[in-house]
Structure formats: C-alpha cells, structure tokens
Amino acid sequence: MTEDIKKPLETTWKMGEPNIASAHRKNDEGLCAFHTCENTFSDPPETVGWGGLKICDGCSTKIDKTMNDVNKELDRTRLEQLSLYFKEPEES
16 A cells, blocks of 8 residues: 555544534524534525534535545545456466
8 A cells, every 4th residue: 555545634624513412503593513613604504414514605615625535535545456456466
C-alpha cells in the first residue's frame, strides 16, 4: 500500500454536537444543526440531512465535497487492490 492511501482524509467540518437533542434545538431556533455554524435558514430550509436535521447550504456544500473526496479515495484504493489481485505472478 502506498503512503498516501494510509493518510486519513481531513475535513474542514464536523458534527460536534454532544447530542442530537442540541442539534434539534438549534434547528428549532432556525439555525444550522452543525456545532459551530450559526447560519439561519431561508424559507423553506436549504437541506435536510441526517435524521431530519436541517443544515445550511454552506455546510451541505462542504459535506458534498468531502463525500466526493472520500468516494474518489475509495475508488483509487479499490483499483489498486484489483490491480494487485489480477497482477501476473512473478516467476521464481
């Protein structure tokens, strides 16, 4: 395995709520469910995420970018594993 595959993916966002109740409380106040985000919603709210929690477009865009990065990394890892599997055996 190459070194860059072992490197964990870094994100610029996180769901840092101590519990889902506080995320729902933020939504009830019209705020994005993410811990450090204080964005308010338009009418209707921009995005509905996990378990019905609402997140703003800014956080949704960050999540989408991160998920695309994760999928690219998984594809690369799978291709590497397949290429090793189908590699012709070395002659002794």
